[in-house]
Amino acid sequence: MKKLILPLLLVLSGYLLKAQENPPTETLDSLFDIVNSEEKGMGSISIFSNGKEFYQRSIGYSDVEKNLQSNATTKYRIGSITKTFTAVVIMQLVEEDKLKMDSYLSDFFPDVPNSEKITLEHLLRHESGIFNVTDDKDFTTWMKKLQTREAMLKRIIKNGTLFEPGDETRYSNSNYLLLSYIAEIVEKKDYAAIVENRIIDKLGLKNTFYGEQINAEDNQARSYVKTEGNWKVTPETDMSVPMGAGGLVSTPENLNIFYYNLFEGDLMSKASLEAMKTTNDGTGLGLMKLTFNGFEVYGHGGGIDGFSSIAVHFPKEKITASYIANASDYPLNSIFLEAIKITLGLPYQIPDFAPPTALNPDVLDQYKGNYGSAEFPIDVAIFHKEGVLYAQGTDQPPVPLDFSGENSFKADQLMLKLTFINAEGKMMLEQGGKIYELKRE
Known part of the structure; x- marks a missing residue:
């Protein structure tokens, strides 16, 4: 999870957003053709208009060693996009009076520093001040091993807090790790079963599930980094580590279905959705928000091991897009931004991938x-x-x-x-x- 997308890094200021009646799929293909030919990334993208997919493209391999090519149903680890799913679960539990937004963390984990001051809303908004456990100095030594809740809590407690609750907004995976533990306590089920029951089954997300060890034979992608000009497989984080902060596996098409239905009000009340969309410093409840020229876009980014991901939704235009890469030698969000511009009929520039000049x-x-x-x-x-x-x-x-x-x-x-x-x-x-x-x- 040592990766997300700088507040989406989606900067569209100065453009008029207007989806075209006939989306330029050929131009989108030209963008991903060069990404593929220049070996700048591998992965899949899906773009929806009014809840229906009009563009899908997969490039590269789900498993380089086995020569398995990626396709529309290749499943990828989505990293921190999982946080939107976790926020939906918490909001549903609040609606059912099983939790309250102003409940204190001390009701569940009193040994966490400042727990008597930290509310569920502080956790959801990254305002708790709790240290980001994936910044632990020994993270790389234990990330590949099975972790118990007790072990993860011990690390959170050990590293303490960075500021008083509500004083700042600072991204921390620990917040959503704790939220997933709280959901398990309330529901008396494991996180995987909770998400499956409340979201996956309800929306028919056939290619979304809580991750385990990657199974290439099930069309699950491995992730890679470029080393000396070649793709090298990355170590796998054990999925007991991220939980509700980054443990889900999905496809871009499934993510689009999830975000579209979320904003259509199919997963919670209108009031709960508005609460999720209400932001401080661009950070909402499991969502990030950007505003430009009177238009709004919501979504989340993610990353785990060599995977990078981003999913966004334009509520008024009803455009939904998700891109997941299992290998990137160029910023995923830069490629995604050009794809969004093309989709919306805006000025775009296909990257030439010229490398920066090396310095001393x-x-x-x-x-x-x-x-x-x-x-x-x-x-x-x-x-x-x-x-x-x-x-x-x-x-x-x-x-x-x-x-x-x-x-x-x-x-x-x-x-x-x-x-x-x-x-x-x-x-x-x-x-x-x-x-x-x-x-x-």
Whole structure:
């Protein structure tokens, strides 16, 4: 789960959203043809209009070693998109008076620091202040092993809190891990059975389930990273680790069905849906929100091991789109953004995939570190590899940066600019017309 998508990183400001009557599938194909031919990613995308699929494309392999090609029913780990499912479960339990939004965490796990102050809503909105357990310094040593609830709770308790509940919005997988445990206690069932009963069976999501060890023979994708020009399989996180923070497996088509029905009111009351859509700093209850030119888009991103995913819904336009990659050598959300522009008849640019210019690693050392801010919902790690500087948000894939001037770097595909003030240990992050000041920790 050490990856999500910088508040979706979907910046469409300045464009008029209008779905075309005849979606340009050939243009979409041209985009994914070059992604495939340049070996910049493997995975599947699905796009719906008014609840019906009008475009689907799969590229690459679900299993490189066995030469198994991906297709429309290939199933992928979806990472943090699972959080939307978990939020729906919690909202349903609230509607049934089995839980209350202002219930305290101490009612369930009194040993968690500040639990007597942390409400369920704080957890849902990432306002609890609880340390992100996947940032644990030993994460890579235990992520591949079966974990009990007790072991995960012990790590959460050990790492303590970062701020007082409600003071900030900061993304933490621990919040949704705890929410899934709470749902299990209330329902007296395991998380997999709860989601299956409340969402999967109700919507007929035949290719969505709680993950176990990846089974390539069941058309389940393995994930890969590019190493010395070749795709190398990544280690698998044991699915006892992410639970309701990132444990589900699905297809883009199934995700579109889920998000479309969620916004059509088929999973909860209108009041509960409005609560999910109500955001602080772009963060709602299991949803992220972006507003531009009077239009709104909601969704979530995710990542686990080598998988990256993103799903969005335009409520007024009734456009739903999901893209899941099991291998990325270029930011998934950049490709997805161009696909959305094409779908909506907006100006688009098919990437040329030119690599950033390599710089002296000794010069890049001065920018390394982890940067955060109370005003920005996730932390950003800055590091370099083979002379290229990278930015990586919490639970997101790394983004390569181009040098753009003294102490400044950019990623044009994300409309992102970073300027470092090294003497003060600061980084100015500019995106979508907004500027955030992040401090090195």
